[in-house]
Amino acid sequence: xTEAHRQDRHTVALMGNPNTGKSSLFSALTGTRQKIANFPxxxxxxxxxxxxxxxxxxxxxxxxxxxxLAARSPDERVATDALLGRIEGTPKPDGVIxxxxxxxxxxxxxxxxxxxxxxxxxVIALTMMDVAESRGISVDAKKLSEALGVPVxxxxxxxGTGIADLKETLHRTLHHPGKVLELDYPEDFKRGVDTLxxxxxxxxxxxxxxxxxxxxxxxxxxxxxxxxxxxxxxxxAEFTGKFFEIRExxxxxxxxxxxxxxxxxxxxxxxxxxxxxxxxREGRTKTDVVDGVLTHKFWGSLVFLFMMGLIxxxxxxxxxxxxxxxxxxxxxxxxxxxxxxxxxxLKSLVVDGVIAGVGGVLIFLPxxxxxxxxxxxxxxxGYMARAAFLMDKIMSRFGxxxxxxxxxxxxxxxxxxxxxxxxxxxxxxxRLTTIFLAPFMSCSARLPVYVLFIAAFVPKQxxxxxxxxxxxxxxxxxxxxxxxxIPTALVLKKGILKSKVTPFLxxxxxxxxxxxxxxGRVLYERGGSFVKRAGTIILAVTILVWAAGYFPQSDEIxxxxxxxxxxxxxxxxxxxxxxxxxxxxxxxxxSYLGRVGHAIEPAVEPLGWDWRxxxxxxxxxxAREVIVATLGTIFNLGxxxxxxSATLREVVQNxxxxxxxxxxxxxxxxSIMVFFALCAQCAATLAVMRRETxxxxxPIASFLYMTTLAYIGxxxxxxxxxxxxx
Amino acid sequence: xxxxxxxxxxxGATATVTNVQGDPQLQQxxxxxxxLPGVQVQVVRYAPLGDPIEIKVMGYxxxxxxxxxxxxxxxxxx
Numbered sequence: 001x002t003e004a005h006r007q008d009r010h011t012v013a014l015m016g017n018p019n020t021g022k023s024s025l026f027s028a029l030t031g032t033r034q035k036i037a038n039f040p041x042x043x044x045x046x047x048x049x050x051x052x053x054x055x056x057x058x059x060x061x062x063x064x065x066x067x068x069l070a071a072r073s074p075d076e077r078v079a080t081d082a083l084l085g086r087i088e089g090t091p092k093p094d095g096v097i098x099x100x101x102x103x104x105x106x107x108x109x110x111x112x113x114x115x116x117x118x119x120x121x122x123v124i125a126l127t128m129m130d131v132a133e134s135r136g137i138s139v140d141a142k143k144l145s146e147a148l149g150v151p152v153x154x155x156x157x158x159x160g161t162g163i164a165d166l167k168e169t170l171h172r173t174l175h176h177p178g179k180v181l182e183l184d185y186p187e188d189f190k191r192g193v194d195t196l197x198x199x200x201x202x203x204x205x206x207x208x209x210x211x212x213x214x215x216x217x218x219x220x221x222x223x224x225x226x227x228x229x230x231x232x233x234x235x236x237a238e239f240t241g242k243f244f245e246i247r248e249x250x251x252x253x254x255x256x257x258x259x260x261x262x263x264x265x266x267x268x269x270x271x272x273x274x275x276x277x278x279x280x281r282e283g284r285t286k287t288d289v290v291d292g293v294l295t296h297k298f299w300g301s302l303v304f305l306f307m308m309g310l311i312x313x314x315x316x317x318x319x320x321x322x323x324x325x326x327x328x329x330x331x332x333x334x335x336x337x338x339x340x341x342x343x344x345x346l347k348s349l350v351v352d353g354v355i356a357g358v359g360g361v362l363i364f365l366p367x368x369x370x371x372x373x374x375x376x377x378x379x380x381x382g383y384m385a386r387a388a389f390l391m392d393k394i395m396s397r398f399g400x401x402x403x404x405x406x407x408x409x410x411x412x413x414x415x416x417x418x419x420x421x422x423x424x425x426x427x428x429x430x431r432l433t434t435i436f437l438a439p440f441m442s443c444s445a446r447l448p449v450y451v452l453f454i455a456a457f458v459p460k461q462x463x464x465x466x467x468x469x470x471x472x473x474x475x476x477x478x479x480x481x482x483x484x485x486i487p488t489a490l491v492l493k494k495g496i497l498k499s500k501v502t503p504f505l506x507x508x509x510x511x512x513x514x515x516x517x518x519x520g521r522v523l524y525e526r527g528g529s530f531v532k533r534a535g536t537i538i539l540a541v542t543i544l545v546w547a548a549g550y551f552p553q554s555d556e557i558x559x560x561x562x563x564x565x566x567x568x569x570x571x572x573x574x575x576x577x578x579x580x581x582x583x584x585x586x587x588x589x590x591s592y593l594g595r596v597g598h599a600i601e602p603a604v605e606p607l608g609w610d611w612r613x614x615x616x617x618x619x620x621x622x623a624r625e626v627i628v629a630t631l632g633t634i635f636n637l638g639x640x641x642x643x644x645s646a647t648l649r650e651v652v653q654n655x656x657x658x659x660x661x662x663x664x665x666x667x668x669x670x671s672i673m674v675f676f677a678l679c680a681q682c683a684a685t686l687a688v689m690r691r692e693t694x695x696x697x698x699p700i701a702s703f704l705y706m707t708t709l710a711y712i713g714x715x716x717x718x719x720x721x722x723x724x725x726x
Numbered sequence: 727x728x729x730x731x732x733x734x735x736x737x738g739a740t741a742t743v744t745n746v747q748g749d750p751q752l753q754q755x756x757x758x759x760x761x762l763p764g765v766q767v768q769v770v771r772y773a774p775l776g777d778p779i780e781i782k783v784m785g786y787x788x789x790x791x792x793x794x795x796x797x798x799x800x801x802x803x804x
Contacts, residue, residue, distance in 0.1 A: 067758050067759060068754075070754055072751055103785070103786075104785050104786040106760060106784045106785065107759065107760045107784050110758060135785075137785075221754075223750065255753065257750065257753055257754040257757055258763075261754075261757035261762050262762060262763070265760065265762055288770075291771075295771060300774055385789070389773050389778060390775075392773065392777070392778050392789075393776065393777045396791070402778075503751070503752050504778060504789070504790060504791045504794065505755050505756065505759050505790050505794065506778075506788070506789040506790070507786060507789075508786075509787075510787075
């Protein structure tokens with residue numbers, strides 16, 4: 001085989017600041033051949049794709065955008081670990097592409113100086129040259145290349161220019177050893193790094209890897225962080241003692257962060273004198289003009305309120321017809337498949353378990369896609385950062401950040417897109433708190449429960465000619481969740497999720513026209529990842545509840561109703577379906593689910609419930625809106641009930657206990673509504689929580705916390721309402 | 727010329743950073759974003775509710791809370 005024909009494989013890491021066009025470049029390089037790499041123990045992920053150049057196959061790892069390699073949390077450590085090939089299942093890069101935004105080159109170059117100290121073969125991809133030019137800044141790529149000692153290729157990924165050149169340069173670079181960037185650190189600092197590096201190498205055997213010099217620099221400057229914890233664990237007090245001594249000696253009363261930043265930015269400032277020519281421009285940039293309106297005290301607030309109203313309304317109302325289509329299609333599919341199958345367990349599994357389960361997963365897709373359509377457009381536009389800027393003061397009162405606002409607002413439509421939307425929150429603890437709070441926002445699936453019980457038990461009354469009591473109760477139900485979320489947020493942020501400081505240092509990127517391709521990519525990724533990952537868990541839980549409600553099938557019950565059918569005096573459709581519905585109800589009571597309902601009756605009695613409500617609540621854990629259909633079955637109406645059905649409303653109004661007293665009254669109805677407002681009855685939410693936090697800890701905590709809260713809330717509601725004579 | 731902290735500056739004011747302090751983690755974040763001694767910053771605006779602040783530094787816009795800005799000492803030019 002000749003040299004030219006040999007297939008060679010490489011792996012490169014793609015790094016750079018956020019908002020630099022890094023993901024556009026990744027897409028331009030890899031097209032659709034990409035997958036998500038989940039890193040264990042952290043909440044960030046990277047995308048992996050492949051690109052070809054001649055006979056080479058190059059794997060590209062798109063690492064999360066970051067301003068620095070300093071690592072105070074495991075999430076921030078990922079970039080360094082990935083760069084050094086220390087993440088299991090992710091290939092070790094033999095080169096790196098650093099993406100730099102020419103329009104704010106000074107700050108962008110900061111991370112380049114850190115990455116180049118690792119000495120990997122590197123290429124700089126220079127983006128946003130057009131934006132820089134429009135501001136009167138011209139960047140000399142050749143001089144930048146001379147300064148940094150690595151090739152620089154100007155690119156425009158959305159237009160596709162420079163990509164071929166970048167690949168060719170990268171290919172060439174990968175065949176030569178990289179060069180370590182040498183910066184002018186003070187002598188004491190260099191000596192400190194060297195001494196610590198030596199100590200780390202001595203520790204290397206126990207660490208399981210050979211620490212490189214830039215890691216020693218990071219450890220020396222950052223002090224605390226995941227790498228320090230790791231070293232402390234294997235090196236014990238002997239290591240930490242030496243570490244603190246070296247650190248103190250090196251710092252000599254100064255701040256090491258300051259030394260690092262001044263050295264790097266000092267070098268950058270010198271280089272830029274040659275690299276960058278800024279033509280003095282009078283007047284304001286387009287972004288300044290737009291911001292004059294969008295962050296204006298009055299107009300900015302008005303636009304913001306309008307945007308939020310629009311997003312909320314759209315998730316709520318646009319998704320309705322689409323959800324109906326999905327619901328109808330799966331109903332029809334179930335009927336069609338059911339019609340071709342013989343009665344029995346298999347038919348019930350396919351129709352009521354699998355088809356209904358898949359439908360139950362896909363029904364959330366319209367809401368997810370609509371929310372992400374807005375988020376993707378606003379993010380690409382640069383508005384999301386402004387929204388956070390506007391809302392930060394209010395959210396910071398609850399220990400959250402401005403970035404938490406949009407996810408929480410969308411939680412009122414559906415917690416799933418809300419949780420997925422928390423990725424924009426940089427601080428890990430703030431993000432976890434927001435994820436935990438999202439299910440407290442009263443989502444649209446709770447509405448059927450409210451509608452049914454409010455219509456049935458809250459009297460129609462008007463105050464002052466326009467305030468409707470039913471409307472007030474509905475509003476109050478929405479408020480219950482918020483009311484529970486506020487102290488939860490404060491407790492979380494003051495307690496276990498306390499961020500020492502929650503820095504709200506937020507870049508306000510320049511406005512850009514949203515690119516349909518980028519928006520489409522976000523929709524495709526978010527929609528796909530929801531269906532694939534969450535879908536499996538939701539489906540499993542749905543089938544589990546189906547089985548609990550189906551088995552054991554009693555022949556006695558069938559015999560009893562068969563006999564009734566046979567002796568039917570008048571053979572009408574109506575009479576038949578009445579008996580069939582009674583049969584379904586009897587089977588459900590006899591099922592494991594029905595038995596569980598009976599078993600927990602003593603526990604739900606203080607809430608004003610009987611076994612039937614208890615069972616319906618349990619059956620609603622996979623998806624809370626199921627309660628309406630379950631109540632339909634249990635009260636022998638058949639499963640095809642919805643919250644608007646007058647019959648179901650009448651039946652719950654008239655349902656009786658064995659002693660003849662009414663099962664439901666206003667107090668019971670309120671207690672059920674409060675329970676549903678607070679309870680974590682959504683397998684999809686828990687599955688998404690697991691996926692986004694990369695741990696079972698959070699969904700389990702959320703489930704236990706919300707269920708307990710729901711129980712207590714319902715208990716208090718019933719007891720108080722009963723005492724008040726409800 | 728007068729010394730002050732960044733959170734005290736009025737809209738439109740231009741100043742040179744003289745020192746960055748605060749909790750080590752916060753200090754490091756501020757420095758990394760390009761706010762370090764010798765660098766010029768300009769206060770662009772305050773958010774409608776009075777906090778956070780938007781500043782221009784190194785040719786880009788950065789938003790930070792007043793509580794963070796108070797760790798940044800500046801010297802106001804003119």
